[in-house]
Amino acid sequence: MMTIKIREATEDDSQPWDSFLHQFPHVPPYGCFAWKNILEDSYRVQTHFFMAEDDEGNLCGILPAYVTKTIKGNIDLYGLRYGFLYNQPTVKHALLSHLSVFCRERIIRSITIPIGVESSPEVDMTVKKTVVLPLAETEEATWKSLRDKTRNMIRKGERLNLRMEQGFANLDAFYSIYTTRMKQIGVWFHAQNFFVQIAEHLKNQVDLLCVKKDGQVIAGMVILYGRNIASYPYQATLSEYRDHAPTQFLNWAAVKQCLARNILFLDMGESTEGSPVYQSKVNFGGIPKDIYYYDHPLATEEGTREKSVIPVKSNLCNGDGDLIFRKWLRPAKVLENVLRYSPLWLCQHISPRLIKTRRII
Template identity: 25%
Template sequence: MMRIRRATYEDRQRWDDYVAGHDDGTPYQLWAWQQAVAKAYGYRHHYLVAEDGAEICGILPLIDFRIPWRGSRLISLPYCDAGGVLARDSDVVEALLEQAEQSAVCQLRSILPQRPHLANQTNKVRMVLDLPESSAALLDGMKSKLRSQIKKPQRDGLTARLGGLELVDDFYSVFAENMRDLGSPVHSRRWIDAVVETYGANCRVGTVFTPQGEVAAAGIILLHPDLVVIPWASARRQFNKMNPNMLLYWTFLSFACEHGYPRFDFGRSTPEEGTYRFKKQWGASPQPLYWYDLCADQTEKATAGHGSTSPLRHWVTSLWQKLPLPVANTLGPELRKYISL
């Protein structure tokens, strides 16, 4: 007989084994994500596990996301593209979602249409590339223009490096500057440290250096046996002519191919916008994201999926872009904690 309960720390290895063995699993659903959230921002998890006898037959990762003066809602999952249910069949999916719906407000973000009768709260897609067995085969299958863009930074003397915590300083310096330039509050350094620490061997930090040793681009990938995802990648604008971003992505893609990962997820994009076209040129295909509000009180709805195009938002973005970098890096993490995207 199936039962559903709150997962505990003692379940972490069985939880990860289930996520790693599921065809639709993602790195975000691993136990490490909630550990990083708790360590960096203090939010507690509400992870649900369904069991049939001694065997796990489904999981639903949820974070108790609290915003001052706005209350709490459960999100699966904040700060990433998708969480959602993993289960052996639709009956287990329904049982886990019914359990989640007992909460006042619950937002589900998934790569699967697990509540198709509800309105999708985002028009975003994720861009996914099926990988060949080697980086040489991947390169051979690319158009000549793309191959040239990949080789140019190497001809110009740029170099790439993969590592872990020792590269976080370099990553964060580029990441924080790029987020300010985009007009968006940056995640705290504590959050990046927490992700890299908790994911351990399932994480790689990548950096690209100019011939003078300056950090031109940097990113982070997270690993699942069937999928590599890239939650963050940034490049410094003054080095755009050197194509450091192309070398960064090629380094990550090469790593994924040579280590036997079958798919690479370039992350969330708006169809036909700049980042969408950048990812599409690598051969990635759009796959819908499904974000639903599961609300016991249907009068209260979360709207984080759409994003505002109001004049106020444009004004705030423009103002943020003008902030001195030290000011943006001080204020940004205090705000970013409360932005679930």
């Protein structure tokens, strides 16, 4: 029986780590070793990149993870999306078992590990949705595969003289659009330095695509390139230019960049099923896929998980014992309202500090 040794990776392991990742061409590029430096340099979080090796010292599994501390001081561990990879089931079980012991020894409250597109019936799973756009081998064939309405929207952008521009030289303009849009929808956003670190460490595996109208950036996306699949985790558009169809124009620009790299799949990112963002991705031609998460709560000192509702006095309860205005008293809802109604400069100051208390990427 094979003996599996698990240890934490160091900088000297970066090349074999990425070489192992290279064996999985259809996995979006969230598991490469560079993310260790990105997370540490941008948010100063503790990273734990676990490696599994067989009897002969050959790498047979990887699990990149990082630790965050909540506002209340609780510690959670998150795995990087699509980063948990292994060449056989015994390696998967060994890594998860090691991780469970690791977390209990350090009083870590919970573990959230993205397993990928394949479920594991032997462990508890949370299911989310991503949308993946399959591409044909040529630009012409891919264009013909789009819906008539989608092609018309792209043509509309062309008629309105929209132009696509590559490169992180437009980062300042994109970041302004990104933060403004995230504030509008009540979502906490990253520090600009996070994107600087992504560009610095991922190099030719990442690009910033921006759409310009009369010289002004009106939309943009950060796109990550893997071997046979690309993904864009961050995209934003100026609301006042939505009637110019910049989103469809930008998506088509991303498609052309993928085809130029011989990439045949574009992961359009996780979305809540049925939401406007989810539907727009499906309308463009994306196919919904299930993404499975190993979501394992560990016992706190009191033996229970942290409560998700702020304690309130009993006079806020109705006759059935339900909290009046319950949804407004949840910490997540309170923070969302703070974001919506605070000035942008203040949100840009506090949002990155809150980002590092939860899932970062």
